[in-house]
Amino acid sequence: MGSQFAVSTALSGRDFATFPDYPAEIRAPAGTTFGVSAYQINLGGEPITTAGDAPDVLVAFNPAALKVTLPMLHPGALIVLNNDSFTPRSLAKAGYVDDPRDGNTLDQFQVVTADISHLNFEAVRAFGLSKSESGRCKNFWTLGLLLWMFDRELEPVEAWIRRRLADSPAMRDANIAALHAGHAFGETAELSASLPQLSVEPAQMAPGEYRSVTGAEALALGIAAAGELADRPVLFCSYPITPSSPLLHRLTRLQELGVGTFQAEDEIAAICAAIGASYGGMIGVTSSSGPGIALKTEAMGLAVNAELPLLIVNWQRGGPSTGLPTKTEQSDLYQAVYGRNADTPIPVLAAGSSGECFDMAVEGIRIALRHMTPVILLVDGYLSNASEPWLIPIVEALAAIESNAPPEVSGGPGAQLLAYQRDPASLGRPWITPGMPGLVHRTGGLEKDYVTGHISYDPDNHQRMTEFRQAKVDAVADFIPEQALELGDENGDMVVVGWGSTYGPIYQAARRTGASFVHLRHIHPLPRNLRDLLAGFDKVLVPEMNNGQLATLLRDKLGIQPISFCKVSGQPFRISELVGRIEAERKGDAS
């Protein structure tokens, strides 16, 4: 089969030099006894920090190719497997006792499986090829899939096929059909490649034990850790949506940590069941992406009004509406901070990397339980599958998560009152759950009397409750750390303020230009000292993967005039474009 690998020639040919940013290289994997039955594409754009030239993508057409090539791969690499070739016989031939697709052999990789032989055969059936000729088309089927996943144009490859196979029209048309079928499969299955994350150079890594982790893995572990720290079971309720589903899959593997998962009938049911779980004394968590979060909006208001804890994870993807399910964005910040009916403030956090998803899950649940409020955690969509080296946290060293204990029952008829005796600092009410004797009370979505919790239409009370709900969210700022600089001096001509997954490229760009760097993890409320911190700089540059949402928030909350640098192409910022913009702003010639 090896000699048939037109793909290798194609990708090394000059047609493919037109691919932006990603010089491609193809070579045969070493050491397989089965001939060339797999190929490797090494994609490199920016000089990323992980080691040398290990492949980022492995397409394995059989178990032997997987076995031989696996040790060469980066953690987090993409593996595309042809299910049709994983027969008991071929597994045995490759020396696999257990199917590597089960178990945890492939845990540290992004694995995409498809019945490639079968799907390819169906795609080329109409062209009257022999069985072996049909089979050869699967190379282009797979290339079509990869071109979808890496957001590359089909046309150069198609043009190459037309030229190369001009003399055999049936093979030409079949290969083009296969290419398109693979591409369409990727789109239909909403597959996307995990984009490389830029992280801090190994030389700057703190000593300690590391592993590679994806955002979904880290967030799942963080949710479980929060349950452990709070000594409460967790009920995770969600509805499948790209790219949120990997979190659901990961959590199903952590059940022994007192984690349960509930796949609800829709997004609204998911958040409502999570609210029900929190009402019942478990830590309710739900997760989705922008369109699903929009559906959950009304229920968030219920959790605010009923003063119940809840973590809502939003894996942000491109929009509006269904938008770009497989493309990453940071465009749900307005939705999180401002996007509800009425005055309905909710604390908002953001994770800066896959590993940081762990910390922010713990932080989110800590805030939710302390203040008895829903908390939104924003994560850039691609971090779900993106892997990075992660300094493994020592969970035992983290502070326990306290929840507001139910009050002593005095024996009098005051249960309804006791439910709303709030902590003076956090303004969180006691977490009273059904089953507790003597504390029977009613709650819900209607406006409540501040003291008794009974339904109240009193104008003064609504004023007081509205102010209280904002004060409670503002009080979060009393408990979070002051904002620190990630890099640079406390005064200067330029500070770059970022949030979310832009951490890596901004860090590198700031380091190269000597600009200072502020990375926000607490979006709402902002850290108390942020205004003073930013006042030390002539210019505040805010790069973000949206149309200027954090910049608006900073103008609104701090009264400053930051410079927006927006990118909504579905691709992360490159260091070079950030460096260019910083330098241009310094010279004063940026548009």
Add this chain to the structure above:
Amino acid sequence: MTEQLTAKDFATSQEVRWCPGCGDYAILKAVTQTLARAGAKPESTVFVSGIGCASRLPYYVETYGFHTIHGRAPAVATGLKLANPDLDVWVVTGDGDGLSIGGNHLLHTLRRNAGLKILLFNNEIYGLTKGQYSPTSRTGTVSPSSPAGSIDTPVSPGQFALGAGAKFYARAIDTDKRGLGDILLQAHAFDGASFTEVFQNCIVYNEDVFAAFTDRKDAANTQLHLIHGEPMLFGDNDGKGIRFNPETYGLEEVDATESPGDVLIHDERNAVLARLLIDLQSPVALGVIYRQPAESFEQAFYEHHPTRMQCTKSVADFIKGPNSWTVE
């Protein structure tokens, strides 16, 4: 503490704000009486509701209560029941709340058989929003939003429930104190999702919509009270019965004295029979129409969970993953 609670012990201090004469008063009374009869504990009982007149009920019952959002009570209650399966969780909903905006949740809650006691107050109208036609309104219903009469075909709550896979479906009339009380007691005892449709008279926006069979004067001839294992008799002195007509595949009235052998025996486990009973127009079938015990969702959830939601390991056991390395 061991003292038997009475219906009064389950009443709250809150002023009941339904319209005077509303059927909800009778239902509320039957509910509190049922709680007393069932020996329910206020602290272990929760009423979860959505939005609508019916959904105000939790405020008037001295138990835990959660008045949630429109149509979503079954979802909230499912999460609650998973979090604490020992609780007695009731869901109070209406025809608009449960079958229109919340139809999806009701469908899935019933198919899962989550252990919730679901009471659907059906008055065939939107009361709280001032009288628009509802998903159970009969075609031609004149309302502020359908001045020329509604054109929708109504949904049958019973057929909906059975189609969704409900394991318990019963029907009662709001003012039928004894019948409603008995049915609520059975709904309460069912280990799974019990779905009870209560014909509720909205005296302001849809008065007497059920009068054809709720009127006490002719109740003997218009109501068929079903009891499992007993013949389907009605009419004065039980002179009439219900039989199956194999030509129409339907149920029909039969003279019970002339043809006692034709009268069907109620079998609440027979889903085919239940579907026929649901569609019976006169008399209207009341009581437990269908009951098929099955494992509840929460039982299955805990049985399939390897540690029954207990934490038996530490995050530290999982956090390192398959491959870790050390940076000096």
